[in-house]
Amino acid sequence: MEELGLFKTGGLEIKGFSKFQNEKVSFDVVKSTALSTCLECHTSGGRSMNTAEKVLAQKDAILGAINKGSMPPRSAGYQPLNACEKQILETWIDDQVRSRSDVQKVGELSNCGDAEAPVQKPETDLATLELSFENLKKEILDPKCMVCHSTETARRTILETVADLQKHNLLAATAEESVLYQVTVPGMNKRFMPPQRGNTMLAPLTEAELSYMKRWIEAGAK
Template identity: 55%
Template sequence: MENVARIVTICLVSSVLFACSYPLGELGLIKSSKEVKVFDLKAFSDKKIDFALVKSVPLRTCLECHTSGSRSMDTADKVLKLQNDILESIHKGSMPPKSSGYSALNDCEKKILETWIEDQVRGRAAAMLVKDIPACAGAKAPEVKPKTDFKNLELSFENLKKEILAPKCLSCHASDSPGYQYALDDLQRMKDNELILATADESLLYQVTVPGRVKYFMPPKNKGIPPLTADEQDYLKRWIEAGANE
């Protein structure tokens, strides 16, 4: 009993100094969180550099769009087929597209992708670990974006742009995208171009997302970008009919 009391005393001091709840949790005295940063960091650094890690780290934003068509990256074979284009785009900083609100890959993410590709090309059987890459020292796994609750999301242009237009439209239809007639990142320009009218059914912005409604369907299937989901279409419709406000 004396030993237990001593451990409890040490852990109470440790929890103040180092946010360490693990020993107390083991004793059943307090609930131990599984999301303590030091353990998350170790778990990530010990991961093998396999395709599952590549999909969840360097390609996680790519796979928000490129899941079908000629630019699909959802299998190892497809990524290897596109490896030169992918690496060139990543190193140029053109992908993930900044105009769609994405951040460029950091050095660790780039090295994970490069290492995996090199392993596949050279036929290396033993996969490296994240901690074996100098650029990944101290890195932790990226946070997974929770699924958007469109039913309760506030109706605003900023939310529409962030949750729908950025991943599904702005890679082509941004103000700095050459060769495209309509920019969808400027609300006033959209209204001036009459993409948004009084109702969703009258608005070209909404019409193009409904299969068979008009000649051109967006996003186009040959771009490999998934169409709007039912919840995304509903959000777009409600936003338009609520006044299409900022």
């Protein structure tokens, strides 16, 4: 099973078998598999995927991005969906569009015969997490910024290293003076990030994420 790489997108771990195989292809199953990485970012705004209705309204765009390989974004460290995850999503969408009542089980799908249940890793406690750029990048910049600001995707501003942040004058002595922090706080800078428009609409930073960034900057941004 380890070699198959099933359900490893977004840091999922492998656990369970028979119960998951007998699960019907429901939206809950879709959220825990095919959309697990999407929901790390797409939880609010026009690109939100946290309800069945919102996913169905964007089904063509979602399937197109997944099949093209642009989502989940590899630049942010994510892996593409595997064949089983894609089939779960496609099957659920097709069932909804056709209003099918006879819903298949996961184990009945041709690409999911060996699939085991995904279990989300515990959420990181940012309040106690060590202050470091490595942790800032992994927990905040990778999922919220690297779609546009990685070495591969950036037009101008790259956020891969502390040196990059300094080069682009994004850091100062305090968080309030630092552009990196300003643009992520609603109302502090007209250029709000992540952008709440277009194809890169991601969830804004949470209070915990903003607090971590602020503390990291004011601890010396190392």
